[in-house]
Amino acid sequence: MDTYGKGIFKGLMVTAKHFFDSYLDDIKWWGKRYYTPEGLAHRSSKDAKGIFTVQYPEEKVPVPEEFRYIPFLVYDESETGEKTIRCTSCGICAKACPPQCIWIVRGSDPNTGRPVPQPAEFTIDADICMNCGFCAEYCPFDAIKMDHDYEIASYGRNLLNKEALMKPAKYYAEIRPLNNAREEAARAEKAATKAAKA
């Protein structure tokens, strides 16, 4: 029969290893383990040991490109500073949205009353949004995209109107460089075929 306590001892060896690792790793990475991008990367790599804790909010884990949080509307800025929103008010995002939190009033020409491809109002009830990303996925005009900014806690309800939702194309290119490059290439190709046809 085994000595009573052998199993406990075996387990304690594991805890002891974790305990010492937390000091050894701190010493090994002296001064660089915390509050530096390398240190943070090390702590979420396959070799991570010791303390895993991220000192939020002083330190923030960089989010991957595909990270998605609350959508925003992309606008292009001309040299004169004029903002043109990409959205054509086609309504696809409003139809695809699972909790139905996108509300769009289609724009109309004040003279003729005919619909124009511009939203008059665009509202997202961000408290109902489930961050699924469908709106960005299925928008045919690359006009609505998912944000990376997750620090949106507030005291009231987050009812976002068109102004609050608008962000420049530059910002989009910054947070999602690969996606942006791919979409730009696709748009250029489309424009080229169109030009060739004309």
Next chain:
Amino acid sequence: MTTPAPITTQFDLAEKFPGTVSADARPGYAGWIVAPEKLTEVAIFIRDELGYDLLSSVTGVDYLAEGLMEIVYHVYKTSGGPALVFKAQLPRLDPVKVASLTPVWLGAELQEREIWDLYGIHFENHPDLRRILMWEGFDGHPMRKDWKEAFYDDEVKPFKSRWPEGKHAFAEDRSPFGDNVSFEAGFDPEKWTATDPEEALYATLKKYKTVVKDGIATDHILVNMGPQHPSTHGVFRAVVMLDGENVVSLKPVMGYLHRNHEKIGERNTFLQNMPYTDRLDYFNSMSNNWPYAMAVEKMMGIQVTERAEYIRVIMAELSRIQNHMILIGMLMNDLGAYFTPALYAFEERELILDIFEAASGSRMMCNYHRFGGVVRDVPAEALQKLKDLVFERLPGKIDEFDRLLSENEIFVSRLKGIGYLSPEDAIRTSMTGPMLRASGIPYDIRRADPYSVYDRFDFNVAVRYNGDLYDRYLIRIDEMRESIKILEQALRQMPEGPVMSVKPTYQVKVPAGEAYGRIESPKGELGFYVVSNGKPNPYRYHVRAPSFINLTSLEMTCVNEKIADFVAILGAVDIVLGELDR
């Protein structure tokens, strides 16, 4: 491994029971329709003569236009093979009544209660037919097609009010009470008198009785564990009758987190349900998407690309590893080994979730599957990390868990021989997943009825034979090791190629019919029963939740154990309230 030949599905039940059973001839449907008066007789034949011992799923469908209520049963053999599906159709005239099949398969108990609650179908001879998800005194049966919620907006999504005249309005402003409630016509709060809603519940437990022994009178006591109790992993409640410290009888009480997931699902379009499945078992959203995608893909008749199949397998197995680690960590919390193992588990889970986040965009609400594949390929960097974890880190960490706990004498004495569930009882109560396999039944859907590309991998079905808590712990370690094996093979075999077999679209066309998709989720059999009538929204959307059905045996495993062990027994079932209450 090849799929066992479906011999018995060819068994002609209609020939055996002429006039009682007929083949379901509706286009897109399969299985047998059984005359309700002969249901028990046919069920016993199916169980005893044909050998379908495991009742997997029971659910109702309200065919309002046809004036019918239908009950759909999916039964399997624990030796493997495809399902036998049979149905009973009842005229939709109150009271809708049918014989309970709980005496035949005990696993029907909670599911029939759910059907009674949500559809108002009365099961005769059911041992304890009370509401289960809705509260006592709730008005109506919400899954009926003619029942409307207080926030009712439109029959189906997309709601017409959102575009092109989508002036925003808060839903609660539309309800006269400014809240998510509705009342019967003529309801007068002044005239209402309260009745104790718990009376019926307490009456189902063994009655208080006083025993006088050696001149000392001892009484039984009734204890409510939960709904606010740290051991219940959420808002779950168990009412326990105790004799001293020993459990005499126990009733699970649930529904505190009920949000009528299935009703929402029937208002949603097919694709819109995908992110909702994430919210069931929120520890495993990566594998929750899968059976739903599978069911809809079956109806659509589309294939999934090779690469996407591998990605699905890889993500599901990673999900299983982190689920089991957390389960073990939390089980230790329940037993008093406060948080050290749990935090070790969270470290590995963090690393796994990093991969989920890079691939899907979210750590917990992945929403990764689409009909025909997955939304996007795994980014190169994440794939590298995934390989590093699988080949270099996780196997060692699983061994570390094994060393940390498996032989710890205190831990072993708390688990060995506790919460025994015999193999017969495990099958009878429709256990699936680790619960069933720890009782000695090597039933794993990945092998018994292989889906996706699981037939290409060499792995063992983990099985343990003692049926106690210790085995339920050990089997999780075994399963993690098998998952690593699968992951290693999948990563080596994974071909290049597209991850979607069809053009992505938010409007999918699903031909009329029914389908049942199921996978071996970390908690057991996760199944989705979906009915389409050719419209953009599913006509019926049902979740066969392992967390829910695995509670059928809870009382059985707790009786005669100590009340302190209840906490561990419940912990080892592995429930998640999001999935349990739906």
